[in-house]
Amino acid sequence: MDKLIITAAMIGAEVTRQDHPGIPVTPEEIAEAAYECYNAGASIIHLHVRKPDGTPTQDVAIFKVAMGLIKEKCNVIVQVSTGGAVGMSPEERIAPVQLRPEMATLTAGSVNFGEDVFLNSPQDVELFALMMKEYGVKPEIEIFDTGMIATAIRLAKRDILLSPLHFDMVMGVPGGIPGTPRNLLNLVESLPEKATWTVAGIGRTELPLGVIAIILGGHVRVGFEDNIYYSRGVLADSNAQLVARIARMSREMGREVASPDEARKILGITE
Numbered sequence: 001m002d003k004l005i006i007t008a009a010m011i012g013a014e015v016t017r018q019d020h021p022g023i024p025v026t027p028e029e030i031a032e033a034a035y036e037c038y039n040a041g042a043s044i045i046h047l048h049v050r051k052p053d054g055t056p057t058q059d060v061a062i063f064k065v066a067m068g069l070i071k072e073k074c075n076v077i078v079q080v081s082t083g084g085a086v087g088m089s090p091e092e093r094i095a096p097v098q099l100r101p102e103m104a105t106l107t108a109g110s111v112n113f114g115e116d117v118f119l120n121s122p123q124d125v126e127l128f129a130l131m132m133k134e135y136g137v138k139p140e141i142e143i144f145d146t147g148m149i150a151t152a153i154r155l156a157k158r159d160i161l162l163s164p165l166h167f168d169m170v171m172g173v174p175g176g177i178p179g180t181p182r183n184l185l186n187l188v189e190s191l192p193e194k195a196t197w198t199v200a201g202i203g204r205t206e207l208p209l210g211v212i213a214i215i216l217g218g219h220v221r222v223g224f225e226d227n228i229y230y231s232r233g234v235l236a237d238s239n240a241q242l243v244a245r246i247a248r249m250s251r252e253m254g255r256e257v258a259s260p261d262e263a264r265k266i267l268g269i270t271e
């Protein structure tokens, strides 16, 4: 079994300072939090950025500053979000890919997202995938429901997505696939050969699904984007605390944690 890749999703688009006072907002705060997560065992930073007032943005200039500051501190893999926030235009969302990050997210279909609709038309999914191919960016294919895996496989058959594919099962979003062990097993069994996968359990599903992924040979995403609690009703101290717990549990179960360079090899970013 490969070593465990831990992704830190520290920011997202929805969580506010009111929800958690420790959410990193400025590029400096983001870089510092990323460095703490790296030291705790994260090899990928799933990156969103915010405007100075805390609202989500896909502003390329802000991404560039945040990525530069992260890279000054450590060689973690930066994975930019092309999900952005619900309601942003496709043009806005895909813009940070021009910075040629090592990875970016690619949501493989539309999904109800709480009270909103997270719109990803077949045309936009294909366009995003083609842009990532053009810029040499490894997609992390975000799966909010079963049919999205089939969509990704169709794109791979047309060489729009290149093998080996890497998936992120985003589970427990109200409107998306519920975060149950049985659903996770079904998703994993639906993956194409040689695919790698991680799981992002939303809210209280983060920890149990993470543990199952450690056992199954998948990988794990944690952080305030998905869950701000350490235990029921108790806010986590920091993103790094959530990363450290998964790293500790994985080692206890006999599975070592991947460094960024080891993660690059596992994902096929480098040879």
Ligand code: KMH
Pocket: 012, 013, 014, 081, 082, 083, 084, 085, 086, 105, 106, 107, 113, 118, 142
């Ligand atoms: N904020 C969500 C609407 C991604 O980063 O690619 C989408 C999201 C997924 O967070």
Ligand code: ZN
Pocket: 009, 012, 013, 046, 048, 081, 083, 084, 225
């Ligand atoms: Zn995200």
